[in-house]
Every structure is written in C-alpha cells, then in structure tokens.
Amino acid sequence: DQQVKQNSPSLSVQEGRISILNCDYTNSMFDYFLWYKKYPAEGPTFLISISSIKDKNEDGRFTVFLNKSAKHLSLHIVPSQPGDSAVYFCAASDFFSGAGSYQLTFGKGTKLSVIP
C-alpha cells in the first residue's frame, strides 16, 4: 500500500518553462513534506520542504505547494534549466503528530528532463 504516490514516472519540459511535479499521499498523519533531487548513481539531495501549517514555501526557483484537504503537494520549478534534469522524490513524515519515529516515506520518483 503506497502512502506516497508520484503518478508521473517522467516529465519533459522545455528550458525556460515551468516544471510541475506532483505528489499525492493517503496518510492524514503526515505533517512534514520534503522534495529531494537525485542524479544517477548519486545520493538524493535535499531540495525544499514544507510543514502542514503552511500551504506554500519558496526558495529561489523552487516552490512547493501543499493542499491538505486534497492530500496533494506539488513542486514548481521556474524557469526550468537543463541542470534540473534528474529524478525528483517526494517524501513525507509524521514527526509533528508524534505517530512516527523520524521515518520518511518516499514516493517512487518522477524523472524530469529539461530540453534545451
């Protein structure tokens, strides 16, 4: 039973345009969400996070939106650059609710290709 779902295995976007990566979750106890970026044969790199008390968090070209009622979050990259081509993982934690033990649940990832 997948608690964190990234339904699009891949996404292609033209350089300079917006990339939107989506993530859905089923566990209502999740209260902290993260996005990681991963290149082949390397470890994931933390990108941006958001807690459930917010609906938006922005860091440079990266913005994460959270819709708690829909159990949906998205990562927007504007403008997209060829160096953004990587696999993006969505992850969720139930830290604040106290139900978890510092574990993250990951989606399967979305491979983003930014075309020059």
Add this chain to the structure above:
Amino acid sequence: DGGITQSPKYLFRKEGQNVTLSCEQNLNHDAMYWYRQDPGQGLRLIYYSQIVNDFQKGDIAEGYSVSREKKESFPLTVTSAQKNPTAFYLCASSMMTATDTQYFGPGTRLTVL
C-alpha cells in the same frame, strides 16, 4: 567538511557471501538510516537507528543486519539470506529535530555475481 561517506562506491559479491557496507557521518547527527533503491522504485527503508546501541527494522529488514557502536558509524551487512541483494544502497542521517531533514551519502552499488 561535514558530510556522509559511504564506501566502497561499487561492490561485487559472489552468491552466498556476506558483505558489509560502510557509512560514516561527521555531522553529529543522532539518527542514521539505510535505504535500498531498485530501478523504478522509491527508497525503501531497511534499518534505522536513533541512538547508539539501538536500532529498529524498517520495511525490508530481512536478510540484512546493522550495528551502531558509535554515533558516527552505521555499517550494514548484506547476508546470504537476502534473496535479491543487487541494488543501490543509500545511507542517511538526521538531527531528529522538528524539521527532520535526512541527508544522504553518495551510495554504494552492490552487484551479486
């Protein structure tokens, strides 16, 4: 330079052999984790440890063992009981604070011949 190191980068093993993957961190993080990544799959948690001399099984612990004798080190042993050991193994650590961001090492690619 703070970070997480994993060694070796590539590891080959014959069937039936145990092998130990190294993970060291100098970030002074309390918690450490081992994940496995297979093609087209997300990261699946093998084991985690929140404190020295204590660790818990994750979702796919069968065929693996760990130890946490020092705060900085969390080695993973892939035993011969693991049915499909060929995978990319990732180690991570975190502060266990309110913003529990896990930071990852570069990974070890294990191939069973």
